[in-house]
Amino acid sequence: MALPSRPVRILLVDEEETLTHVVRLALELEGWEVTAVHSAAEALADRSRPDIVLLDMMLPDGLGTDVVAGMRAAGSRANVVFVTGRAEHEQRAAGYAAGADGYLTKPFSLEELVDHVAVIVRRLGLSPSSRVAGDLILDTEAGMAWRAGELLPLTSLEFELLRELVERRGAKPTTSELVRAVAGRGIRIPAAFVTRMLARIRTAVNGVGRPMLVGDDAGWQLG
Known part of the structure; x- marks a missing residue:
């Protein structure tokens, strides 16, 4: 980052x-x-x-x-x-x-x-509220994410989970750890929806023909 x-x-x-x-x-x-x-x-x-x-x-x-x-x-x-x-x-x-x-x-x-x-x-990832991981750029103030300049179609809750993956880049947090982390920012995500939301995040970020950036092998991680 x-x-x-x-x-x-x-x-x-x-x-x-x-x-x-x-x-x-x-x-x-x-x-x-x-x-x-x-x-x-x-x-x-x-x-x-x-x-x-x-x-x-x-x-x-x-x-x-x-x-x-x-x-x-x-x-x-x-x-x-x-x-x-x-x-x-x-x-x-x-x-x-x-x-x-x-x-x-x-x-x-x-x-x-x-x-x-x-x-x-x-x-471009040049704002004080920017978070950057390779060609993935998040703006925590606007709640928006781009990869290679392309806006990613994420909901506000999906954005918060992706932000946590960026903040923990290199680690392999479990889904429960991610939920607890975003709850610490006052954001409640229904546990029953987490797996589905993380799958959508992986699809949106990795896309078609892009190098894999978000995986779920032995815990969700951003590589």
Whole structure:
């Protein structure tokens, strides 16, 4: 399990300096570290190693799609979101084809943008409430879990059992030990449902074609 040890790094790329100033302040109020640039050349020359890139489609010296393609070619794995007034299907398709992960169209409120980024932060396992085990990420505040970026369809009680497996990673707790542990957090799980819930968790986390992460050999464990 790994916990975030540094601020989330965000690269904001937009030619409108007034807009970037306001957006930067809103993002920094969340405790995130923001670098703002205003051209494609500056974006490609940036060395801040961002976790998230908020990128306009139309820049004074090129297209946002070229920036994404250049970042991907250089090995960047940042989560790239286009923040642009270009809402046409063709533009969206071009953005995703270039390697973007999301698309947010203008106009938007600052609250909407911050909420959008906050979801990405949680999904990447960069929130203070994140719990990480390999490519499995839990957010204990939101009660949500992802594996390899895919949201897992878990109920709130199933999430709490999975959280306990993550907290006990490497151990082999029995079902009764898991139930007692979550009861210590004030969460009551009917004993008759536990085996079925753990089986659903295993199916959701392991999925099809993924390396097995949750097993039940000699006690439930997260390997």
